[in-house]
Amino acid sequence: MTKKIKVIIKNLHELELQEDAKKGDIINLKENIYLNMDIIRKEIYEQEKNKIKKKLIQEKENEIIKLKNEKEIEIQKLIYENEKKRIKLENEKNQEILKLKLKRSSFNNKIIGENLEKWCDNEIQNQMLILNDISWQKDNKIIKGSKADFIFKVYRNNNKIENEILTSAILEMKTEVKNIDPFKKKQKNDQYFHKLNMDRENKQLEFALLVSELEYDQENDLPIKKVSQYDKMYIVRPPYLVTFLNIIISLARKNKELIYHLKKEKQKFKKEEEIIKSFENMKDKFLNNYLIKIENNLKDIIKENKSIKNISENILTIYNKIEKKAKIILEYHLQLLIKKIENFQIEKIIKKINKTRN
Numbered sequence: 001m002t003k004k005i006k007v008i009i010k011n012l013h014e015l016e017l018q019e020d021a022k023k024g025d026i027i028n029l030k031e032n033i034y035l036n037m038d039i040i041r042k043e044i045y046e047q048e049k050n051k052i053k054k055k056l057i058q059e060k061e062n063e064i065i066k067l068k069n070e071k072e073i074e075i076q077k078l079i080y081e082n083e084k085k086r087i088k089l090e091n092e093k094n095q096e097i098l099k100l101k102l103k104r105s106s107f108n109n110k111i112i113g114e115n116l117e118k119w120c121d122n123e124i125q126n127q128m129l130i131l132n133d134i135s136w137q138k139d140n141k142i143i144k145g146s147k148a149d150f151i152f153k154v155y156r157n158n159n160k161i162e163n164e165i166l167t168s169a170i171l172e173m174k175t176e177v178k179n180i181d182p183f184k185k186k187q188k189n190d191q192y193f194h195k196l197n198m199d200r201e202n203k204q205l206e207f208a209l210l211v212s213e214l215e216y217d218q219e220n221d222l223p224i225k226k227v228s229q230y231d232k233m234y235i236v237r238p239p240y241l242v243t244f245l246n247i248i249i250s251l252a253r254k255n256k257e258l259i260y261h262l263k264k265e266k267q268k269f270k271k272e273e274e275i276i277k278s279f280e281n282m283k284d285k286f287l288n289n290y291l292i293k294i295e296n297n298l299k300d301i302i303k304e305n306k307s308i309k310n311i312s313e314n315i316l317t318i319y320n321k322i323e324k325k326a327k328i329i330l331e332y333h334l335q336l337l338i339k340k341i342e343n344f345q346i347e348k349i350i351k352k353i354n355k356t357r358n
Contacts, residue, residue, distance in 0.1 A: 109299055116175040117149055120211055120241055124152075127242050132158040134249065139170070143202040146195060148172045151203060152245060154252035169207035169245070170200045173238075176213050189214050189235055197230050207248060208233040239248035 124136045133155045139148045150171040156164040172192060189212050200208040210227075212235050223240040227233040236244050 006346045057268060086158055114210070116173045116213065116238065120150070120173055120238060120292065123238075123242055124150075124245070128245060131221065131249070133160070137162060139199070139203070141203075144198070146202070148196065148199040148203075151205065152248075153205075154249055166255050167207070168205040168247055169209050169212055169248060170196065170203055170205045171209045172196050172199070174210065176216070187214050193227055193233065200233075206232060206243075209241075209244070210235045211238055212236070217283050 043249045066240055121136075128134060129136060135151075135155070139151050141147060148170045150173075152169040153160075154168070155161065156166055170335060173194075174187065174192060176185075176186065176191070176192045189210060192212075194212055196208045196210055200206075208230065209232070223237045224244055225235040227235060234244065
């Protein structure tokens with residue numbers, strides 16, 4: 001009996017037996033072809049399906065990547081445009097500010113200078129003009145193409161007779177100019193010494209005071225400073241103007257006392273210039289020595305202050321306390337100077353001269 005053998009058609013050239021076969025067994029090609037074609041179709045279908053699925057997944061992933069990239073590009077573009085607008089607006093704003101600075105730089109010095117003048121004028125009007133033997137007036141007289149800001153005079157009495165002036169001062173006010181061209185150099189105090197001295201000589205006044213806000217950032221800045229290049233010239237910070245003028249007034253009144261004693265003692269000796277010279281030396285000694293004392297004290301305090309400030313901002317209380325201490329020391333020395341002048345005995349000079357003459 002013959003047996004029908006099952007086979008699988010592998011390809012056009014090969015068959016694979018699915019069971020044992022002997023000589024004489026029959027292979028039914030028709031049934032096997034149908035059977036294997038179904039399997040092949042199924043396999044092809046699965047392959048195609050997987051291929052399409054993989055392709056769709058890849059396309060979807062590519063689309064997602066593309067959209068993501070496009071979104072990132074769009075965001076980057078938006079950020080760039082916004083930054084571009086911001087920079088443009090910033091530049092426009094800076095240009096406008098610079099234009100305003102350049103536009104105002106030509107007259108800012110006058111405006112701010114007048115504000116300082118007004119402040120000083122108010123201080124004198126409120127604190128000193130109750131004294132009847134002094135005068136404070138705007139310097140309006142131009143001599144040799146120049147004038148200062150104010151003239152201060154102390155008279156022998158309330159009549160204020162011009163040939164009975166005890167002492168006098170020319171005052172120039174200078175302040176730091178704000179909103180100017182940032183590339184322009186800052187003003188310095190020494191720029192004005194020569195002009196101030198010339199104004200003093202033109203007006204025939206004794207003291208020259210530069211009431212200044214310039215160079216406030218200078219190391220070891222002092223409220224009152226002697227100008228070494230010129231006789232009886234001082235840089236005074238605005239808050240200490242009244243105090244310094246009080247010192248000048250004290251010296252002037254002591255000068256009046258000296259004149260009185262000269263007349264009284266005229267019968268005893270004739271060399272008045274010796275007394276006047278002694279008094280002038282006393283004035284310079286008092287002023288300069290006390291300013292040196294103030295400077296030395298303040299330098300130590302300022303040094304200590306800066307050291308503490310640099311350690312930590314958290315100890316601001318200590319910093320402020322030392323700042324207050326510096327002001328107290330300054331006021332103490334200035335008031336002590338005024339007392340020294342007031343307590344100065346003219347008789348001591350007279351006795352000293354008499355002894356040398358005998």
